[in-house]
Structure formats: C-alpha cells, structure tokens
Amino acid sequence: MVFLIVSIFPKLFVIELLFFIMGKILGIIGGGQLGMMLTEAANNMPTEISNIIVLDPTKNCPASKVGAEQIVADFKNASAIKELADKCDIITYEIESGDSQVLKSLEQTCEINPSPETLEIIQDKLIQKKFLTKNDIPVAEFREITSKEELESKINEFGLPVLLKTRTGAYDGRGNFKISDLDQIPEALEVFEGQSLMIEKFVDFKMEVSVIASRSTSGEIKTYPLVENIHKDNILNMTIAPARVNKIISKNAEKIAHKTMEVLCGAGVFGIEMFVTNDSQVLINEIAPRVHNSGHHTLQSSETSQFEQHLRAILGLELGSTELIHNTIMYNILGPRDFTGLYKSPSIDLENTFLKMYGKLESKPQRKIGHINLVDKDDLGMDQLLERVNIVSNSIKIIPE
Numbered sequence: 348m349v350f351l352i353v354s355i356f357p358k359l360f361v362i363e364l365l366f367f368i369m370g371k372i373l374g375i376i377g378g379g380q381l382g383m384m385l386t387e388a389a390n391n392m393p394t395e396i397s398n399i400i401v402l403d404p405t406k407n408c409p410a411s412k413v414g415a416e417q418i419v420a421d422f423k424n425a426s427a428i429k430e431l432a433d434k435c436d437i438i439t440y441e442i443e444s445g446d447s448q449v450l451k452s453l454e455q456t457c458e459i460n461p462s463p464e465t466l467e468i469i470q471d472k473l474i475q476k477k478f479l480t481k482n483d484i485p486v487a488e489f490r491e492i493t494s495k496e497e498l499e500s501k502i503n504e505f506g507l508p509v510l511l512k513t514r515t516g517a518y519d520g521r522g523n524f525k526i527s528d529l530d531q532i533p534e535a536l537e538v539f540e541g542q543s544l545m546i547e548k549f550v551d552f553k554m555e556v557s558v559i560a561s562r563s564t565s566g567e568i569k570t571y572p573l574v575e576n577i578h579k580d581n582i583l584n585m586t587i588a589p590a591r592v593n594k595i596i597s598k599n600a601e602k603i604a605h606k607t608m609e610v611l612c613g614a615g616v617f618g619i620e621m622f623v624t625n626d627s628q629v630l631i632n633e634i635a636p637r638v639h640n641s642g643h644h645t646l647q648s649s650e651t652s653q654f655e656q657h658l659r660a661i662l663g664l665e666l667g668s669t670e671l672i673h674n675t676i677m678y679n680i681l682g683p684r685d686f687t688g689l690y691k692s693p694s695i696d697l698e699n700t701f702l703k704m705y706g707k708l709e710s711k712p713q714r715k716i717g718h719i720n721l722v723d724k725d726d727l728g729m730d731q732l733l734e735r736v737n738i739v740s741n742s743i744k745i746i747p748e
C-alpha cells in the first residue's frame with residue numbers, strides 16, 4: 348500500500364501523510380513534573396501524538412513514570428539532543444536551559460517549538476528586557492553591569508534599593524541580590540563573581556501576578572485570565588485564580604501578555620510573570636518559554652489545561668478555551684526542610700480538592716514534589732477557599748518512609 352502511494356505521490360508528501368495518519372513523535376527536553384503533565388496531556392491525544400520521548404538526567408524521571416521513553420543525559424548534552432531530534436518529529440521543552448545553539452543547528456532536521464531564536468532571547472534576562480523595551484512593553488528600569496564602577500554609577504542614578512541579577516541560569520531567586528546599602532556592593536559582586544550581570548530598580552509591588560499565554564504555529568493567540576502568585580522564600584507557595592485585582596488591571600495585564608506573544612513569535616505556552624505596582628501599573632518581570640507552575644490550576648479550573656494548550660499550539664491545532672470555569676487555588680507541596688530521602692506519599696479525600704504528586708522518589712528540602720488544586724465549585728468565595736487551603740495544607744505531612 349505504502350509502495351503504491353509512494354509511486355504516485357512525491358516522497359515528502361507521503362511522509363507528511365504518514366505522520367498525519369500515525370501521529371507525531373514528541374520530544375521534550377526535561378522530564379520533571381512539567382514534562383510529566385505534558386506527557387499525560389499527550390497520552391490523551393493519541394491521534395496527534397503516537398509516542399513521547401524525554402531527555403532528562405535523572406533515571407526514572409516523573410515523565411517516564413507516565414509512559415514517556417527516556418534518554419538519560421544532561422539537558423545540554425549535544426549528542427543526546429541530536430539523538431532526540433533524530434527520533435522525534437517535533438521537539439519542545441519543559442525547562443529553558445536547553446542549549447539554544449545546538450537546537451538552532453537541528454532546526455532543519457526537526458520542528459522545534461518554541462523556536463531556538465525565541466529561547467535565546469528569553470535565556471538572557473538582559474536581552475529579554477532589551478527586547479521587551481524595544482517593543483514598548485513595560486518593565487522595571489534596568490542596565491547591564493560590567494564593573495564595580497558601573498554598578499556604583501547606576502545605583503547613583505536609580506537610587507537604593509536595587510536588585511543585582513545574573514543574566515542567565517537563575518531560578519528560585521538564586522540569581523538575585525538585593526542591595527539596600529552601598530556597603531553591600533563588594534559582597535554582591537563577590538557572590539556573582541565571573542557571571543554576566545545586570546541591575547534593576549527595585550519594584551515596590553503590591554502583587555505578583557502572571558498570565559499563561561499561548562500562540563499556535565498558525566499565529567492564533569489566547570491568554571488565560573490573570574492569576575495572583577504568593578511566594579515564600581522565593582518559591583511559589585500558591586496561585587490564586589483569578590487575581591484579586593480590579594478589571595482594569597487584569598485586562599491591562601492580559602493585553603500586555605497578548606502583545607508580548609505577538610512580538611515574540613514563539614509557538615507554545617509561555618508563563619509571563621508580572622508585578623502590579625502600588626500605583627496599579629503592570630510591569631513584566633520575566634517570561635518562561637514553557638508551561639508554568641502558576642498555570643497548574645488550569646488542570647481543574649478550565650476546559651483546556653495549559654499542558655493540552657501547549658500541545659495544541661505546537662501542533663498547529665486550534666487553541667482550546669481559556670475561560671476560567673471555577674475559581675481555584677493551587678498550593679505547592681514542597682519537601683520539608685528537615686530531611687532528604689524516601690517519603691510516604693500523602694493522600695487527600697476531600698470534595699473539590701485535587702492532589703497531584705509528581706512521583707519523585709526522594710524528598711529534598713524545598714523541592715516541589717506535588718500540588719493541590721482547591722476548586723470553588725460551590726461558590727464559597729475566595730476568603731473561604733483560602734481558609735480551606737490553610738486547613739488542607741496543614742494536614743499534609745511529608746514524612747520519611
């Protein structure tokens with residue numbers, strides 16, 4: 348049969364036709380909890396996706412436990428990324444630290460979304476901020492820093508406090524140093540010795556918020572409603588959907604997110620982190636070129652989860668509805684500070700309360716090992732839902748096995 352078709356139609360057309368009939372093989376750089384939930388969404392799209400392969404350094408990573416094949420290697424390992432490209436029809440990521448130069452060289456072999464060019468802009472916070480400013484998208488004032496003298500002169504210009512930031516590779520606030528006093532300058536520079544740096548004016552924000560935005564390969568753009576993010580020790584503690592701000596602010600934030608997606612031209616879901624300032628301005632803090640922790644509520648609050656939306660976007664399918672059907676609070680479950688090792692997986696049996704554990708073998712201090720979505724199906728209101736979160740989170744104890 349295939350022989351017959353090949354003899355009638357050009358080879359490329361036949362390959363595309365076979366992909367269409369058999370579904371594509373999806374490659375994901377990173378197989379942690381985000382890769383796991385992408386794999387679960389892909390498992391529900393067997394017509395479009397026939398197989399999932401993840402690249403992750405940890406054997407038996409969360410994605411592999413829900414059916415993904417795994418290449419065990421570092422995210423930046425060039426030959427492992429090439430192997431992934433050889434085996435897959437389309438590559439995406441759940442982390443932003445993949446090697447964008449290697450990915451660029453593979454674009455002829457394999458479809459990659461978001462594109463390595465978009466990834467490159469986002470990977471360097473200075474380039475990202477310059478890109479946003481050039482496109483009239485509001486951010487806190489910033490400057491590149493290449494010497495102590497430059498830092499002193501910019502602090503003079505901006506006033507204290509400022510945030511000294513590493514341009515690349517930061518997570519959980521580890522690349523940030525708040526300078527509130529000139530005496531702290533030597534210490535700040537020592538902490539980040541050898542790294543490329545920038546400074547930002549310190550934003551006196553009243554709330555941290557984010558928009559999960561998506562853009563498909565066909566250019567269609569959709570944003571989920573604005574959500575509110577509460578951090579503890581620089582790690583996301585909970586997300587409140589929708590954010591407790593007035594409509595003018597939420598519409599403005601969603602408009603800014605929409606414009607960002609227009610100028611970025613990337614395909615996929617992006618997490619756009621923002622500040623709402625005390626005078627109600629909205630500024631972008633940073634963009635994640637991937638599904639985002641603050642979008643986990645969509646698993647229960649919305650018709651289309653951010654994970655399905657990401658797959659729809661990179662496959663060029665029509666994007667799903669982003670309407671928030673139920674107000675929801677997402678609470679992150681972190682490993683306790685007092686032990687590292689095997690742990691008893693908790694359970695919850697409560698109405699409208701959805702526990703998702705990530706299947707990580709070991710608990711480590713402050714490691715994200717699961718989350719809970721509390722869904723307000725009975726229209727209790729946000730205050731009551733927050734009370735419930737308090738009760739539920741206190742009842743979850745992660746203890747050694």
Ligand code: ATP
Binds near residue numbers: 487510518523550551
């Ligand atoms: P993540 O915490 O999302 O992994 P990260 O380590 O790259 O990211 P940022 O998001 O840039 O760091 O900053 C971490 C936190 O620091 C922010 O959530 C915010 O609370 C605070 N922060 C960052 N930039 C500023 C700023 N210019 N002014 C005030 N606070 C800031």
Ligand code: MG
Binds near residue numbers: 620632633
């Ligand atoms: Mg951040």
